[in-house]
Amino acid sequence: MEDTNDESSLIVIILDSNPMQRIVRRNPQQLTQCLDSICVFANAHLMQRAQNSIAALASDATKVEFLYPSQNSQMREIRQIDGQYEKFTQVEKTIKLNMASMVKSIDQNLIEQKAEPMLAGSIAMALCYIARLQREKPPGCKLNARILLLTGSLECASQYMTYMNVFFTAQKQNVVLDVCALDESMTLLQQGCDITGGQYLKLPQTEGLLQYLLWIFLPDPATRSKLVFPPATKVDYxxxxxxxxxxxxxxxxxxxxxxxxxxxxxxxxxxxxxxxxxxxxxxxxxxxxxxx
Known part of the structure; x- marks a missing residue:
């Protein structure tokens, strides 16, 4: 039997935390519910194999920040919850504490002036992070990396060239881009999923976000061909x-x-x-x- 211990799987999760999203303005608790689902999804990925790893970013209209792994030394001293695996506690609490800190630092006036989300910049930062980890891998070790983007923002055609650059960069790096559209369908991100071989999903209802994450986006691209997924929509190019x-x-x-x-x-x-x-x-x- 072939030994695959030298292979690891990395998922970089990008959460659109822009408060100008329609779903967030309609229900401010929606962002908290999405964050809870992301934490469960991240721990489910870590549970599959010991070599698996996770990273999480959040972006609004002004900045992109890492939620996990955290550069804050205080986040590394998180105490374990009794009865919970230590790694799961660290991932969940670090993501939630960093997101709370990011939301508190949001300048509402600046957000309203720059209503366009920095989704393309978030994907570019995720690709840079993946490229750094690939360079740090010892010889003979393989990193299977993919990006999962969750957003409820509207289409942003003004960043068309930036989107195309990150899409073809991801294709060149063999990084799969998955997109979960929480509100409206997004044509450019649908093109990016098709270019990189990822999965695009327009969420029918936000209440079932966790179920769709575990069903559609948790399996790796090699396993998806053996599963039954919703019928693919025609890509608007x-x-x-x-x-x-x-x-x-x-x-x-x-x-x-x-x-x-x-x-x-x-x-x-x-x-x-x-x-x-x-x-x-x-x-x-x-x-x-x-x-x-």
Missing amino acids: RAACFCHRELIDIGYVCSVCLSIFCKFSPICTTCHTVFKTQAPTTSKVKKKKTKA
Whole structure:
């Protein structure tokens, strides 16, 4: 039998903690319920194998912070709860204490000015963390890493290029991106899941979040092909124009920098390339031959 003790599985969980999300404004306790489900999901992943590891990030409209592992020395002195595995206690309490500290430090006025979530930046930070762990691995050891993003924010087409950069970076690093949309369906994140080979789920109801996390996102990508999942939705591969940041069906592409525009412009606003337009050709009138 093949020895697989040199393989480890890492899940980096990203939670969108932006208070401007509709589900959070409608029910402020929704963020706490999501956090409880994430802690159970993280411990379930650690329970599968001793080599498994976990990391958690939270992002709003202004910053991205690590919830676990924590850089705070006080978090390392968490006392174990009687009857609970020490690792589970550390993960659960560290995530919740760091999230509470992050929520208390939120500047509401600054959040309202920058309502767009930093989801692409969160994915980029997770990829950097995964790349560092892969470099620190001893020779012969393999790290199977994936990212799970939970968000209730709306579509943000203004970050189209940033999204595409992190999607193809994850594909190059063989990092699978999974997305759980808590509110509205998100086209760009759906494209990222399809590019990286991950699973995209528009949550039917938030009350069953934990059940969907354990059913859809807990199995590793190699095991998912043997399970029965909800039918996959058709991926909308429309691109966002660089002029109005809106998804378009047909547009104009710059031949130099590949920027996309919904209307023709003689000068590319991204790389300032000037395009030469050909004048319309005029048809010559043939002269009729006169008979002698």
